[in-house]
Amino acid sequence: MAEERIVKNKLKEIGESLGFRTKSNFIVRPYPESWRFMVLDHVWLTSEPIEVPVIGFEVTMRGRVFRNTKKMKGDIVNLQLLNPRIGILVVNEKEAKEEDEKWYEEVDSFKKFLETIASPTHLEVLDIEDVMRERVDWKLILEKAVPQA
Secondary structure, three states, rough: OOHHHHHHHHHHHHHHHHHOOEEEEEEEEOOOOOOOOOOEEEEOOOOOOOOOOEEEEEOOOOOHHHHOOHHHHHHHHHHHHOOOOOOEEEHHHHHHHOOOHHHHHOOOHHHHHHHHHHHOEEEEEEEEEHHHOOOOOOHHHHHOOOOOO
């Protein structure tokens, strides 16, 4: 399985190839003077005329963490505070399945649950292997993120 920094590097490579500025470990402050902050794993931003987050990513490497509703809710809140056009959870479905096949039988409904609690933020849940092997239709995702006029 890929390490988190390798996944972030892949997201950087893909984002730059699509024309975005990219940043890993992106700091989000609830308001400008705040000393408190959240760190998002990776962000794709527009570069002109101002930086606007288009897609925010939280990467979850361990299957047991993906199955942890409290952790996933925390990642969703980080994405909501960033307020990107789309928030993406990159998760390790294979490991989650290997660790608990019975739980994995309900993975689609768990993803729907995560998408529901993320509202009004548009949330996608992607598998790490699909990202690393470039099996994600980024064009389709970007069409959702940037509606055509």
